[in-house]
Amino acid sequence: MADYPLPPAPAAEQHPLPPAPVAAGYGEVVTEDPAAHARNAPSLFADPLAWLMAEAAAAAVQDHGADLAAAGDQVGMVTVSETGTLDTMRAIAKATARGRVSPLKFAGANPGSLAGLTCIRQGFRGPTLALSMPPADGAPTAAALAAGWLARGSARYVLIGTHRQDGTVHAARCLILRAAPGPGPRTEPDLSRLTAPALLPQTTNG
Secondary structure, eight states: OOOOOOOOOOOOOOOOOOOOOEEEEEEEEEESOGGGGOOOBTTBOOOHHHHHHHHHHHHHHHHHTSOGGGGGGGEEEEEEESSTTHHHHHHHHHHHHTTOOOHHHHHHTOTTHHHHHHHHHHTOOSOEEEEOSOHHHHHHHHHHHHHHHHHHTSOSEEEEEEEEEETTEEEEEEEEEEOOSSSOOOOOOOOHHHHSOOOOOOOOOO
């Protein structure tokens, strides 16, 4: 049998990387008492950390300087938290032993509520995702997901929200990303604020 040479392998297609997204707003809330930030009502319940995240997101939207609700279908969110809604999950576990579980609290225990509550209150209806991991590990992944959504046109803006706990201090931070206006140097967004230790603001006397 004659040997026939194999055809040459096709050249690998070159796909230029899209421009890295740019920061368009930032907000954070630092506290030792997340429950003090909750705004639960008879018809609405969410874990205190979801309310804390929603407050940080509202601060980021204010820092952005424009109402993003008009672009609601094109605004997505990724949240990163190692503990998430664990407090509410524990409360539900205790209630289960008594044979009664509140449907509202059951829904509010969903880790996705860290993004969901913000989207409900701000009118965002784009893609969402919750990552259950420390911010230092999850923020780069969240940024990569955001860049993909922006590059594909799945969103015009993406909020990255992180929650970090250090001792008794909780920090909820939110960074708004948008697509770069055009080609240029690819500079990854600075995520250091999203992963920094949770430190209460220092106060000084007189």
